[in-house]
Amino acid sequence: MDVIVDRLLMLMAELRDRGESRLPSERDLASQLGVARGTLRKALERLQDEGIVERRVGRNGGIMIRQEHPVMQLEGLNPHAPFKVQRQLHRIQGVPALLSGQGIESATRVLKTEERGANNLEATKLGLTAGSRVLVILRLRLANSEPLSLEQMTLPAARFPGLLDRSLNSLYEMFERDYDVTLASVDEDINISRASASVAQLLKITIGTPLFDIERVSRDEAGIPVELSHDLFNATLTTLTHTAGRSVNDAGLNLHGEPHVSAQLR
DSSP: OHHHHHHHHHHHHHHHHTTOOBOOOHHHHHHHHTOOHHHHHHHHHHHHHTTSEEEEOSTTOEEEEOOSOOOOOBOOOOTTOSOOEEEETTSOOOHHHHHHTTTOOEEEEEEEEEEEEOOHHHHHHHTOOTTOEEEEEEEEEEETTEEEEEEEEEEEGGGSTTGGGSOOSOHHHHHHHHHOOOEEEEEEEEEEEEBOHHHHHHHTOOTTOEEEEEEEEEEETTSOEEEEEEEEEETTTEEEEOOOOSOOOTTSBOTTSOBOEEEEEO
8 A cells, every 4th residue: 555655655756747737537546556445535535635645526526636735744765765965963063065075966945935923832832922923944955956855944024124025945044143142052853754645746766665863953053043943855866964162162163173062862
């Protein structure tokens, strides 16, 4: 069953790339995939339960790929990965700069942006009062055209006026250049999760592929929280590295003169 679901997800990714949202009829799908219609229906029911497809009736009905972008739901590594991205835990660095430094081409797809009231977790992590306005940005990061990570970033709206009207490819550089905000320290909690169907579809991986699940809180030079992010990195393409020094100076820099990053591996 998982194989059929994965083949359907790959087909949907191809249809999305062509700007299409309707799957072929069940008869055509079953023939195309070489499976019985009963088996196909079970796979489609799973995708419907995940909120990835929906059935519509009427003249313009059919099996439709849902257009809403998924919330980051968390549910075998490929030994022949075409490349590995080294993410250094002791450095504060955006994904474009990280990839560029390793000779890897980067690209960003902004999937969704919104301004809304902060939920309790966001307010606590960012030091805000409940309901304060925040900016939420969901992005897909690509490395050499391969989906690398999903990132949901939450920022205090008052600190970044007009941000959602700008290009959102490289935010850390924009923070410093346009908003006079310099990130000085980061706390990261790192877990291992597995890709759900919706996440697998966006990252173009099989359901259950291991992911580095990283929650990050970044602070400015005054220690005020600036960013809350939740990143899902394809572990097939990513290696986490850390350089430890014997001391960290008062400016929060390690022995390499780089901002200190506190990382917890779980």
